Amino acid sequence: MKNLPVLMAFFAITLISCQAPVPSGEPDLHQHIRFNQVGYYPTALKEFVVADYEAATFVILDEEGKKAFDGTLVNKGKWEASGETVMAGNFSGLSKPGIYTIQLNTGRVSAPFEINMGVYGSALDASIKSFYFQRASMSIEEQFGGEWHRASGHPDDQCLFHPSSGKTEGTLYSPGGWYDAGDYGKYVVNAAITVSQMLNLLEMVPKAIPGDKLNIPESGNGIPDLLDEIRYELDWVMTMQDEDGGVFHKLTALNFGGFIMPEEYDLDRYIIGKGTYSSLTFAAVMAQASRIYAETDPEFAATALTAAEPAWEWAVAHPEVYFRNPEDVVTGQYGDNDSSDDFYWAAAELLISTGKG
Template structure:
């Protein structure tokens, strides 16, 4: 836990401004209560840090190499923060824009290092997008120049996965090739639900700023195939689409997930987990999410690979035809299907149907999709929450609000509902001591994703109405993610001075390789998330914002998932300009512990 004295361990420094200290370095840890974004701050943007329980009134910035004072300022008055139960003072150094690497000092206390520069998120952005590559199934990976991850071939048995049930289309035991795609999280399941929403997040990030993506950007490791005609980011999403297409059945429905029948041990790497793999369940919500992602893909790839885009649109049409004929919300349950994988049991699919209809309309302009949205006007005009795998209403609203051929009056109604929610998010950020978007009830399983999703929604709102507070609010969520929080903890593996050391990740534990760029769940104040988290909350008086433990077995606070990481990828890509990073820029200089060592 956080201590009041200076910690003496050596930790990983923040990824700083490229050209100054692009590779991670080793530095002495910070004093407690000096809350900074451990990666850095952009020039020309808000730059604030928080200081806990300080009687001092002044702060200074010092050059991290020379210890020379480069800026001084006054701390704000102390203000109680309910979520962390801390009294916070704010150090505002927005006006200081000299690129470099610095520390914040208050009296004798000092912070972790951080950078100021025009492109401080370039390397974290690449690491985050690259983490999808390193989560690939059914491909050999030899990332010797960066992470050291080596996998011969993850789950080759997915070429003959067995259908777990019998229905009108399949017999139990039928074998289907569902090789490829991304592992969902710390286990080796692959899910249509999260695969579709993660692919959509990445595609929407590309669509917002296509100029931020290039060929060669992700430094694909040996053994990894890519489409040389596409920017690396789109080549990576195509790998997931190629898997999801295999999950689609002949009537346009989809299998829900593929996994083993039992949870593999942490000693099992993707190429040593040899248990049979099964295709479980059908789910109209996940089918609709797949259809929505196809519709996005059809327009994003159109100018780069017309034939591929056409194939995605054809499949999207097939999915829509299936959903049009299948009115009820379906989530099939067979005994034993959850024994080795998560359920993702969405039993109300209206939000996902709306999302698909809105994306189809944005892509094609076909008024039949707008007619569907109008027929479900009451649902579409509900106040959204932040989007997630079981409620994509906000994504439906954004897609329709930005669609070029929409009915002006109806579009204005939808746009207002979305922007009203964005304004509410911005208000929460202003009232939180750390500028975090999370309200008390949002510190749940995947709370960091919840915060980043709200930041992404602000960036989407910015595309509808370019208000500066939307961009700054999104940046505040990046700052929170990268260490400007009450735990002084970066929740993105490998990024910042104090990232998770023991993420709930079988690839990490079984191979001994530490993969950077994975977003872990973060604080979870709801008891029952997992045994370790529950015990921690029961035995300690833990403030809401500090309900996090960096232990391997806490899957409700310390596991990553591709849909979590997708939210970070969206935000980081928005603010990161493309640069030619090298393996040296990406290579971490600290070894992280593993049970295999």
């Protein structure tokens, strides 16, 4: 139950936000003491803010109510972004792990918070798990999704080719992947940027990666769940590569489908556009993935690199194919006017993975 203190803090804050209004003239100080509800690392900068409330000094109390730290509030004046007058407190000198509250000299006390090394662990786990809930073409089972279980939608097994894709006949089998942030579209450029950030995490701080217990369908298979989750996206991304190496821009309907559950969606889905930066971002993320998966899945790593190189070559041969939404398409454009940065990124990833300049 290492996450218990964090949960306690969360519930405390939730309860506070639900409590009855405070009589006028008596500000509800819990709303006025702003701190990092997730918690603080022991040696990190630790600050909090008191907004629109008069106080001068503060103490940090431990779980037994004993003083662990004291300090003076510093007036920071009016913060234009919120329209509030704020004072700041700093308790970076307190590094001992524990559960604490902030008490002002007026007697008002904050909700509890934690100082600990593992304090962001549950937030990281939840962040990664959130991608599981975004999976297209599969149901979210109750054993993994709890109250957020739902039926499958968007099989994407017979996507039509929009003329902007360069094709007019046949259909594309393109299931899987994650839904985009606020709609049921699937966008290659967004996918590449997102996955690359996750691969950067794996590459730069492998020790920080949660293991095999995020409670997704692939948990317990001996492979870190973050790698499993990323594969769900990359397996879809790879279906978006055309036979000539170029990469289609997006898979959406002509318009958004509204705020409905996935299984209620019945619009035709199209493969739309094909361009320089979808090809370059594809090349970049696939080249990067080939390094990250080399140890756990050498076969996929080789496939990823084999896909990256023709995408790069297509972009070199078509350096200025900028995607614009066709007249009959209104879903997210994610356009670009300059592919020089995308060339740079793809070239760097390919160089690192292949050694070829």
